[in-house]
Amino acid sequence: MKKIFSLVLVSALGGAITLGAYKLFLEPENKVQITTADSNPAFLPASNVNNLFKNAEDAPDFTIAAENAVNAVVHVKNVSISSGQMTFEDFFFGRSPQRTQMGTGSGVIINADGYIITNNHVINNSDQLSVTLNNNKTYEAEIVGTDPKTDIALLKIDAEEELPYVTFADSDQARIGEWVLAVGNPFNLTSTVTAGIISAKARDLSGKSTQSFIQTDAAVNPGNSGGALVNTNGELIGINTAISSQTGSYIGYSFAVPSNIARRVIEDIMEYGNVQNGILGISGGALNSEVSEELGVNDTEGIYVASVVEDSGAEKAGIKEGDIIKEIDQIKVSKFSDLTGHIGARRVNDVVELKISRDGEIKNVKVTLTRNETLTLPLVGRVKNAKKEDLKPLKADNGIKIIELNKEYEAYWKKNGVEEGSIITSINDVKIHSVEDAQQAIKNRSSYEPLRIELINTKGEKERYNFR
Template sequence: MKKILSLVLVSALGGVLTLGAYKLFLEKENKVVVTEATPAFLPTNNVGNLYGTNETPNFTVAAENTVNAVVHVKNVSLSSGQMTFEDLFFGRRSQRPQLGTGSGVIINANGYIITNNHVIDNSHELSVTLNNNKTYEAKLIGTDPNTDIALLKIDADEELPYVTFGDSDNAKIGEWVLAVGNPFNLTSTVTAGIISAKARDLSGRSSQSFIQTDAAVNPGNSGGALVNTNGELIGINTAISSQTGSYIGYSFAVPSNIARRVIEDIMEYGNVQNGILGINGRTLNSAFAEKLGIDDTQGVYVESTIEDSGAEKSGIKKDDIIKEIDNVKVSKFEDLSGHIRSKRVNDVVALTVSRNGELKTVNVTLSKNETFNMPLVGRLKNASKEDLRKFKASHGVKIIELGEDYADYWKNNGVEEGSIITSINDVKVSSVDDVQNALQDKSSRSLRIELINSNGEKERYNFR
């Protein structure tokens, strides 16, 4: 046993001596040099290191400046609902309260609150709960269904925290934003994302100009704030694109420049003063450009100008291509309409147009909107004195273009362009504003139209 242990110890000692001799006398010296070099390509999560910054976005200041100015809006409306046996027995149609909720943003210390029109639509009672859990009755000051904006007012005992407006035109794609609202009946909740796109239209009629973000927005966020990293209001969260009704990556906000102009009009005039450019046009693309025989594929092509509009008076012509408005690039119709919606009647805008391949700048004074696309009929215009005198009418609006879907029906009944509509839902109309107000009455499920056709005959139509 002792011999075995002696052999093991001798073997181990020999190995150590052999390895030490090799390292000391035979192995060549290798030096390790550490260098700093910028690689040709960087992973995307290391791009920040290229510029010597490792900081991640900090949203704490923006959140602190916003959460206390975002409120919970409760809307109690009256709904007929399903008829019960008692209703049938007593021959009545009882109304039952229905609760709807959303968010709102305090925009000054006196208690003015901006929210979505669809949040307070058909309201019977309105109340607002602040982030400190105080609840107040709210008064509806005014609404604009076209932009889905509404203005509320509460009377508080103290000055309220509020959010200041930012310039949504200066918001950039890829910029960090926060969405602040009251989803699921919670107090103010903050989510973060980036601006995914601008001038988005969801209607298919180029009538909207939303800011698109990937900040998480859920039911109850409607009317909440979209703010930049400075805590400035750049949008009012309005819609999500989802098949389930919950957030899946796309949300949309009314730009703050549009929302601000709407509420300023409501506060000053009691309604919205919509200025219009006065053109009929469409977005250029490759197919449309090829059809027109031109090389330009970006901008808004002018198909016609509206009679007596600012565009017509300023010399805008058919075949002009609008490339910029107030030095803002116009790639599609939504870029143009979104900028116009932030303006009011008599504002002047500078258009850069391409005419016969040459660029020129034209100043256009926005005129009052005197046209309206009426469902089932087509485009209407305020009637002139000459139009009314022709049909011996004291009031009415003029049909200037029949809608494609119903043009044959109307023409077969003797109704053509130039006919005068005198009443809608038993309400006399003298302007397109009257038409819009008459159509907002949702108490009737039918549409009643009285008009004077092209033969001077008075007719009445009832649609259900």
């Protein structure tokens, strides 16, 4: 035992001597460099906050909003019957095989009487529609009206009791960074709630400045379409409509029709039976440094007015080509979808106030929205309803007026004597009296059928064109 103790003691003593020798003779000298105040060090702003919420009570509480929204969001089932593949036996016996297809989505109850708002694509081509509430009761649903342009549809069910519903919020007041909840029925599950923030507003996915979505990072998957996007008060600020995905499932961003647009659409359907779209009556685009330099203007923000539609509210209010729209109803506009989104929540004869810049001078102009009487025809360009004074000089009994030729085919048309002011009288052998007639004629044309246009040019000459 004494021998072991002696060995341990000698080992410890040897290690201490070795460490001391290293420190004294071998370790390099570390010099401390002192920076004085005269050295002008660079200071960068920093934060020592390492928690999103300091206390648990600072975190947003979604429970009440979720509870209210879940009870007002429904499951929508769409059953459609289409022609199946015909077999030899079917052909022999003269049978027409049918195939049943089922689609699902979500909907939002908007009043106690059973009116439900959803997406048009959820109920499109349906033969049978049913709605299942959060209490598992199922009802047959009827379509009150639809608007494919905004992808909004209104349904109605007859329930035995008053139903829970959500109230509309003002989507114009929704702010980027605000917490939101997405409520729907993805993957045929019962109502599901996901949370996120508003990532952006006035998003246009079409590239044609015709859409104005609220973008959010709340998870939205197939089956969520037609569901509710609500704020932390449980108020409706949007109808979930689309996702940005390469796989068909959620990967980061989803898009909702703003509640102001959805509300205006369903109010029009309930009051008029169709949607009363009001237009400002201008065409143009958003400014940036490159566009401003090309146009020779100093502003780099706003909407540049490239043209004004004849007889529109904008023309009557004195809006001119070259004007730059900076605001609409005190809301700043930096892209065209800002403008179309705000107009989309208004209807015919509503008055909006524009702040415009003209030759560097700021003006406030009130514009009364008018009914859309224009249409962009394939290959031709923009047309509008013709007035008697447009038809009479050309001795036309009916027709629509060309107001702007398609840029790609403009040289072809002018080479053949067709200019702005020419009157289109027939499309595919259908007499045309209005842009609605023209739109229907284009819609009814089959994909393999050529486009046949009869018109009277500005010289009063009747001509016929066929396009394949």
